[in-house]
Amino acid sequence: MKVVAVTSCATGIAHTYMAAEAIQKICKQKGYKCKVEKQGALGIEDKLRDRDIKEADLIVFANDVGITKAERFTPYKDKIFQTKPHAVIKDPSIIFSEVEE
Amino acid sequence: MNSVDLSEVLLDEMVILDREPFKDKDDMFNVMTRQFETAGLVSDAGAFKKALEFRETLGPTYMGNMIAIPHGKCKEVLTPGIGFCRCREPFIYESGGESGEVKYIFVLAISENQENDYHLRVLATLAGFLAHDEFLALLEKAESYDELIKGIKEL
Numbered sequence: 001m002k003v004v005a006v007t008s009c010a011t012g013i014a015h016t017y018m019a020a021e022a023i024q025k026i027c028k029q030k031g032y033k034c035k036v037e038k039q040g041a042l043g044i045e046d047k048l049r050d051r052d053i054k055e056a057d058l059i060v061f062a063n064d065v066g067i068t069k070a071e072r073f074t075p076y077k078d079k080i081f082q083t084k085p086h087a088v089i090k091d092p093s094i095i096f097s098e099v100e101e
Numbered sequence: 102m103n104s105v106d107l108s109e110v111l112l113d114e115m116v117i118l119d120r121e122p123f124k125d126k127d128d129m130f131n132v133m134t135r136q137f138e139t140a141g142l143v144s145d146a147g148a149f150k151k152a153l154e155f156r157e158t159l160g161p162t163y164m165g166n167m168i169a170i171p172h173g174k175c176k177e178v179l180t181p182g183i184g185f186c187r188c189r190e191p192f193i194y195e196s197g198g199e200s201g202e203v204k205y206i207f208v209l210a211i212s213e214n215q216e217n218d219y220h221l222r223v224l225a226t227l228a229g230f231l232a233h234d235e236f237l238a239l240l241e242k243a244e245s246y247d248e249l250i251k252g253i254k255e256l
Binding site (some may be wrong): 011013015016020021022025040041042064084086089 | 156159160161162164165170172173174209211218221222224225226228229230231232233
């Protein structure tokens with residue numbers, strides 16, 4: 001499975017990066033490919049390419065504030081799992097709750 | 102952590118190990134924000150406390166695993182930095198409608214200007230560490246500031 005994710009939070013530091021790490025960690029454990037774009041106080045980091053988004057089996061939005069350049073994901077909205085960074089940090093496995101593993 | 106030196110944002114005087122548990126979150130905010138002011142990282146402890154309290158209104162900073170990461174961003178933050186406190190026993194931490202036992206507290210001071218990207222980068226890296234069990238184990242067993250910093254570099 002290929003997973004892509006976007007994380008963001010109010011102050012752009014703590015939850016954005018903790019959530020990104022939590023997502024990467026659980027994907028690694030499960031042997032899934034994973035790319036996480038961080039939208040935080042340092043701007044957009046590890047920006048997802050259109051190809052990443054297109055090829056992903058699962059798109060995770062873990063955001064407290066609006067996602068920048070959200071239109072990139074519009075054609076693939078069926079693949080989006082919407083959650084909050086806090087929820088992902090507490091239980092990373094929730095990102096798979098709507099997909100067949 | 103590549104070229105990033107954590108000791109630049111986690112200063113010796115900002116690490117408190119094996120403190121008496123705080124009475125509550127407010128007690129902890131008072132102690133920690135004064136510590137930031139004394140260390141010269143923020144110009145006004147009261148203003149920084151207000152920033153922490155504002156962040157609390159946006160959602161929980163209790164992270165499970167006995168960890169809390171309250172953080173605040175305001176113009177009174179002169180240099181971005183981290184304060185860490187390990188309590189001897191857990192205390193009840195209430196945050197954003199959640200509550201839990203907390204023993205490890207990271208307080209993050211985030212500046213408003215963008216000139217401190219390097220420091221923000223280090224804060225971000227630290228936030229990422231919190232998702233790893235090895236880091237949590239280190240927080241429990243480190244017996245001194247030096248041991249903590251050394252342990253982090255070896256992660």
